[in-house]
Amino acid sequence: MSKQTAAPPSRAGAEEQSSTSVIDTPAEVDRKQLARERDEIKERQKDRFAGLNQEQLIDLYRQMLLIRRFEEKSAEAYVAGKIGGFCHLYIGQEAVAVGAISAINKDDYVFASYREHGHALAKGMSARAVMAELFGKATGCSKGKGGSMHMFDKDVGFLGGHAIVGGQIPLATGAAFASMYQGTDQVTLCFFGEAAVNQGAFHESLNMAQLWKLPCIYICENNQYGMGTSLARAMSLRDIAQKGCAYEVASEFVDGMDVLAVREAVLRAVERGRKQSLPTLLEVRTYRFMGHSMSDPGNYRTRAEIEKYQERDPIKLFSASLLERKIVDEKRLEEIDQQVRHEVEDAVRFADESPLPEPEELYTDVYANPIDPSRNR
Amino acid sequence: MATITIREALNQAIREELARDEKVFIMGEEVAAYDGAYKVTKGLLHEFGPKRVIDTPITELGFAGLGVGAAMVGLRPIVEFMTFNFSILATDQIINSAAKMLYMSGGQFKIPIVFRGPGGSAFQVSSQHSQALESWYAYFPGLKVVMPSTPADAKGLLKSAIRDDDPVVFIEQERMYGNKGEVPDDPDFTIPLGVADIKREGTDVTIVARSLMVPVALKAAEQLEQQGVSCEVIDPRTIRPLDIDTIVESVKKTNRVVLAEESHPICGVNAELSAEIMERAFDYLDAPIKRVSGADVPMPYAKNLENLAVPDVARIVAAVREVAYLD
Secondary structure: OOOOOOOOOOHHHHHHHHHHOOOOOOOOOOHHHHHHHHHHHHHHHHOOOOOOOHHHHHHHHHHHHHHHHHHHHHHHHHHOOOOOOOOOOOOOOHHHHHHHHOOOOOOOEEEEOOOOHHHHHHOOOOHHHHHHHHOOOOOOOOOOOOOOOOOOEHHHOEEEEOOOOOOHHHHHHHHHHHHHHHOOOOOEEEEEEHHHHHOHHHHHHHHHHHHOOOOEEEEEEEOOEEOOEEHHHOOOOOOHHHHHHHHOOEEEEEEOOOHHHHHHHHHHHHHHHHHHOOOEEEEEEOOOOOOOOOOOOOOOOOHHHHHHHHOOOHHHHHHHHHHHOOOOOHHHHHHHHHHHHHHHHHHHHHHHHOOOOOHHHHHOOOOOOOOOHHHHO | OEEEEHHHHHHHHHHHHHHHOOOEEEEEOOOOOOOOOOOOOOOHHHHHOOOOEEEOOOOHHHHHHHHHHHHHOOOEEEEEOOOHHHHHHHHHHHHHHHHOHHHHOOOOOOOOOEEEEEEEOOOOOOHHHOEOOHHHHHOOOOOEEEOOOOHHHHHHHHHHHHHOOOOEEEEEEHHHOOOEEEEOOOOOOOOOOOOOEEEEOOOOEEEEEOOOHHHHHHHHHHHHHHOOOOEEEEEOOEEEOOOHHHHHHHHHHHOOEEEEOOOOOOOOHHHHHHHHHHHHHHHHOOOOOEEEOOOOOOOOOOHHHHHHHOOOHHHHHHHHHHHOOOO
């Protein structure tokens, strides 16, 4: 038996390190390596252009840029005190909502978490209605009663904005159940973060969806952090797509920084949903560039890690692909940016000028069939 | 009028509503092939098939949430909890989703769903299977809470609950499924939610009782009649919205109140009733309001201890005599 001579690294030191520096991020940024990786992703992305016309490709870019600019404005408005409460921004993850929702029809359903401004816009809600909701105005999509975490629009099939982690997963399963029950060919997209996968709601839902053949597409946006806790500190089996095996649900990994990769994967899942009435689990690997919410300084991640993913910024990546494939030129990109900025500024102006909800609104919408017991007798 | 059990009355209500509206379906543990753990859904699978009478895995949070999602897009689910004790697992979906969806969507998504099943004490099933949870659910705006005590009420109220556009928590009583009573034959017979029923008229003391305590209070009233005390027994039937006017009117007549319930006393429905009566009829009271509640302990298994934990006729009689200053 050899005697232990060197003291093990102190536990306290190890924990301190893991709270500020997570996963296998190199301490120094190797820019050449990052550029090489980005170029590889870009080449793969350009191979996915087939089947999409110029207009469709530009629209995907425009939608992602709209979300980016919208969220930048939201951050400004939050700092200026125009937006209250929690505000979870979608910057960095735009390719997921845009790519996925581009693969479904208007009458298909979408459920999302509290980080849902982007999904709301991608499903066709106006920037005005979403911004006015953030501002707590009567013209907001939920009449100022929901706020950042509870966007809804029945007309475009956007079914929320749900703020208990994983809570939307059984709900989306229920909407898919209704499609099966009524014999429609609608599918339901259910977006959630990777931390929601640890909730029972996820497992209960996948089990029922496969058991009953429900056309629900579970889209796990793996941005690697549940608030400030990295996946490595929270999940035993971290290849989330593998968890589909537990319920015999078809699943795949998807590059969430490539809007076309997301779109293709969701198209495959939609086909499975419509033709076989079966669910799919997609683990979409992405990254949020901002903190968990506006009140999060994000000091649990290294700069190097953030820069690595910024190098793969889904919008920069896609604009480079569009330019290289000559779908657009610099001038067209500039026009799109101007148009998007105008749309967002208009939304802010609209939200700012809109009225607050009337005080009487406090007591409306509690019940669909309000009952006054004294009137019944 | 036919004389049937509460179990049969509930079964009729569900059968008639399934037949009336394609959008109605029932799901829960053992509701289909097993005919219901308490046989409330007996024969429904045979009559309506597996599409509309659905056995679920034991996954309460999941199927409660699935029901809410289906209701968001137009279906009208009846979700059975084998007992309401298991609804505790589903509270996130009942409270955070069903109760709040209409409000936080600015009126866009109504949730026409019924969560139903037996609650309260049973016979020697101990702490985790003997809970009266109505005060939990009645706390939340957005939910309606119903507790029937007779076969006619069970049928008429359940039909109204299924036709209602809001989430309704419909709590039956495990010990009362075999209780018999007359039920109108008319398939369109319903009882509106939010209306209390005077189960017995009287002049000296008002007893407000619900669910299991209604027959107990009626027996107590019979005994008290022989002792020269005339009791009015009121069953609110719906806890939320609460028909407080009927109760207050009775209090103005009798000037004395006993509130009976099998649930725990702390933060319970009787505490709320007591506050409402104080606010609305303080000047009419000739004695302090007296509450008779279940013991403030987890339910014990031993028969003698269980009997001590659930209010009985003797305790209600004693409480009435106390507010009438007879002892």
